[in-house]
Amino acid sequence: MIKQYITKLSARSRGFHIITQDVLRTINNGLPEQGILHVFIQHTSAGLCINENADPDVLHDFELFFNRLAPEHLAGMKHTIEGLDDMPAHIKAALVGHSIQVPIVNGRLALGTWQGIYLCEFRNHAAGRNLVVSVWT
Amino acid sequence: MIKQYITKLSARSRGFHIITQDVLRTINNGLPEQGILHVFIQHTSAGLCINENADPDVLHDFELFFNRLAPEHLAGMKHTIEGLDDMPAHIKAALVGHSIQVPIVNGRLALGTWQGIYLCEFRNHAAGRNLVVSVWT
Amino acid sequence: MIKQYITKLSARSRGFHIITQDVLRTINNGLPEQGILHVFIQHTSAGLCINENADPDVLHDFELFFNRLAPEHLAGMKHTIEGLDDMPAHIKAALVGHSIQVPIVNGRLALGTWQGIYLCEFRNHAAGRNLVVSVWT
Numbered sequence: 001m002i003k004q005y006i007t008k009l010s011a012r013s014r015g016f017h018i019i020t021q022d023v024l025r026t027i028n029n030g031l032p033e034q035g036i037l038h039v040f041i042q043h044t045s046a047g048l049c050i051n052e053n054a055d056p057d058v059l060h061d062f063e064l065f066f067n068r069l070a071p072e073h074l075a076g077m078k079h080t081i082e083g084l085d086d087m088p089a090h091i092k093a094a095l096v097g098h099s100i101q102v103p104i105v106n107g108r109l110a111l112g113t114w115q116g117i118y119l120c121e122f123r124n125h126a127a128g129r130n131l132v133v134s135v136w137t
Numbered sequence: 138m139i140k141q142y143i144t145k146l147s148a149r150s151r152g153f154h155i156i157t158q159d160v161l162r163t164i165n166n167g168l169p170e171q172g173i174l175h176v177f178i179q180h181t182s183a184g185l186c187i188n189e190n191a192d193p194d195v196l197h198d199f200e201l202f203f204n205r206l207a208p209e210h211l212a213g214m215k216h217t218i219e220g221l222d223d224m225p226a227h228i229k230a231a232l233v234g235h236s237i238q239v240p241i242v243n244g245r246l247a248l249g250t251w252q253g254i255y256l257c258e259f260r261n262h263a264a265g266r267n268l269v270v271s272v273w274t
Numbered sequence: 275m276i277k278q279y280i281t282k283l284s285a286r287s288r289g290f291h292i293i294t295q296d297v298l299r300t301i302n303n304g305l306p307e308q309g310i311l312h313v314f315i316q317h318t319s320a321g322l323c324i325n326e327n328a329d330p331d332v333l334h335d336f337e338l339f340f341n342r343l344a345p346e347h348l349a350g351m352k353h354t355i356e357g358l359d360d361m362p363a364h365i366k367a368a369l370v371g372h373s374i375q376v377p378i379v380n381g382r383l384a385l386g387t388w389q390g391i392y393l394c395e396f397r398n399h400a401a402g403r404n405l406v407v408s409v410w411t
Contacts, residue, residue: 042249044189050372052318057352061361076201078194087198098187103406110406112316132240132247179386181326215331224335235324269377269384
């Protein structure tokens, strides 16, 4: 059985943001005893991943790394009509991915101690982002 | 309940290709009202991801970026027996991933307006690629 | 219906390791006729992906590539308190991902001929790693 929830995250600044609680609020903490959580982002210039939930420096370092990996002035890039941050955003989104899955065990997300769900916002001035959250049992 | 479909995509040139319609044809558009679509590629030198479905320049820029990220003459690479494009193809495939999941809402794939499913073909002369498409409800 | 199994992989050296058989042992080879396998790693400095299962040179080349992509002395990195290998490990883990899904067809993992499940160990001296393995039908 699958339950689905659609939500719009409020606009975030460019960078990496921990959204574990936003996701849980979306489903009113309605976690089954056992199952899988699937979160899907309906955009091509933002992504989702799972990483450290503790030290804010990690978020800073992710942003720094990804900006160097896919900078805004790469020679030969053609898709510039939506701004210089747009094509790098597509690339970064393809690298981190558009969805995450987390097992639900004993009524809780079976995240490791240090794991949180990240929204990876790659545009400079994005509006809110739409998520489709599915819980199946 | 899971329905599974196995298909072979026709050979594509090296690069990024939108295959959303190929995937839907594979399941004869047999989408349930609610569920999840899972697409898995049975190869190690091609990948799947989700990204922009509109401007063909995006496909060009992806190819350019990934070729620079994992070029064919990286010092120290040992796995060259299958051609210089092979090891970079493995690396690129690990970066984009081997499968995608898309929620099905109201009988349709809940892709965002600008999202399409990409086949990422990383070999110079690949034959067709096998996909396992699963729809569960 | 979902069956879940929790296991701890023994400590591996830094690098890429094929763990397909470890995963199958975890579920006592209890594969249903039809379904999906989901493997989730409860850590932020190791990842999972699917890639070539044959030539050990591929494992070597992956390690070489990822070390160059996210080296240990990147200017500007702040999160160094847990060691110079820690922040690169977070980055690499975000790139390969924290989970993999494989269809189960006719009672077997529907991996391609050359595909295996990789543990990507990015720390220099990690202890064992916890996996949550889910099989749903």
